[in-house]
Amino acid sequence: MDTSTTPTPADLTITPRDLRLDRKAAHAKWWHGGDPVATAYFNALSASFPQGETFFIESVRRFRDRVTPRLQEQIKAFVEQEAAHTREHVVFNKLIKSAGYETAKMDAEIRRRLDVARSRHPVGQLAITVALEHFTAIMAHAILVEKNPLPGAPAEVLRLWQWHAIEEIEHKAVAFDTYLAVTRELSGFKRWAIRCQVMVLISLQFWYSNLQRMADFFRQDGINTPRTWWRVFTYLVFKPGVVRKVFLPYLSFFRPGFHPWDHNDRALVREFEQRLRLTEVQSNL
DSSP: OOOOOOOOOOOOOOOOOOOOOOOTTHHHHHHTTTTTTHHHHHHHHHHHHHHHHHHHHHHHHTTTSSHHHHHHHHHHHHHHHHHHHHHHEEEEEEHHHHOOOOOOOHHHHHHHHHHHHHTOOOOHHHHHHHHHHHHHHHHHHHHHHHSSSSSTOHHHHHHHHHHHHHHHHHHHTTTHHHHHHTEEEEEEEHHHHHHHHHHHHHHHHHHHHHHHHHHHHHHTTTTTHHHHHHHHHHHHHHHOOHHHHHHHHHHHGGGGTGGGGGGHHHHHHHHHHHHTTTTHHTTTT
């Protein structure tokens, strides 16, 4: 049933770019244009990144000796990119704490969930990463095509999220291609069924966990009210409507034969690499 090949562009280059946030910066508590809902949404995502991306690295890297030399090189670049994302979101999360938020309980809950994930079969852990990498890729695309992304955010913070987005797009097929390689002895139906089943479970957990962290931020702000949650609904569904914008790309994952590079958005990566002057960052490494 799953007739996936590997249409990753043959000339794809995954390029680690060493962007760094100002370690001494200070931002407003509601840094996203004074909007507590938009701020909480991005803060909740960032809170999960350091531990989550460490899990991604572990789950993909353990299979590097079972793939082609070309994919081995892509895994190496994937690890470098994810390690840099981890490092910079640790810095960003420190800014969240310095704004007055307590995140220790969130960190502990993320650790607990990942400990459960690490108890799964290694291929299951890889499938979890495949599912979450699809989420990050389609959300990254949505950020980059937004006409007015993160309105009112500090320029440096917008740059962080756009940098993260282009690298998520660039390496969006690494975990998927690794999954195809290590499950090649399974029937097409079996590996399709595994990844789809995992995606359903991860989707529920992803949104539940992110909304749970948002609720924690709202409680600390004293605004965990029905009115605030109505604003969350309108933010996610209508304006800017992240859930609405990623819904069809999300569903594409369940199609037999799906591959992340069915949608080739490398032009978007190149555009923002130039716009953010990240080619200069890379040339100075």
